[in-house]
Amino acid sequence: MNRADLAPEDTSRIIEMAWEDRTPFDAIERQFGLNESAVIALMRSELKGSSFLMWRKRVTARATKHQSRSPETGFRHKADQRRP
Numbered sequence: 001m002n003r004a005d006l007a008p009e010d011t012s013r014i015i016e017m018a019w020e021d022r023t024p025f026d027a028i029e030r031q032f033g034l035n036e037s038a039v040i041a042l043m044r045s046e047l048k049g050s051s052f053l054m055w056r057k058r059v060t061a062r063a064t065k066h067q068s069r070s071p072e073t074g075f076r077h078k079a080d081q082r083r084p
Contacts, residue, residue, distance in 0.1 A: 006032070010032060011042065011046065013032075014028060014032055014034065014039065014042060015042070015043065015046060015047070017031075018039055018042075018043055018055070018059075019055065021058075021062060021064055022064055024064065025039060040056070043055060043056075
């Protein structure tokens with residue numbers, strides 16, 4: 001799917017998913033057909049410059065945005081890792 005083919009509600013959902021820390025780029029690609037570089041380009045065009053830079057800085061440091069680099073712990077949240 002091309003960015004130009006996206007409906008406004010799809011664009012909004014992609015931005016929402018990209019902002020979420022736990023949603024990997026692979027999930028966005030499976031659902032909407034946009035790879036990581038296409039999502040970055042979409043975010044750059046849709047967000048204010050300062051918002052894009054803040055998002056990009058956060059995403060670059062997160063292993064969870066890339067399933068291949070995500071820890072395979074099976075835990076969704078750090079709280080789930082605590083033992084009683």
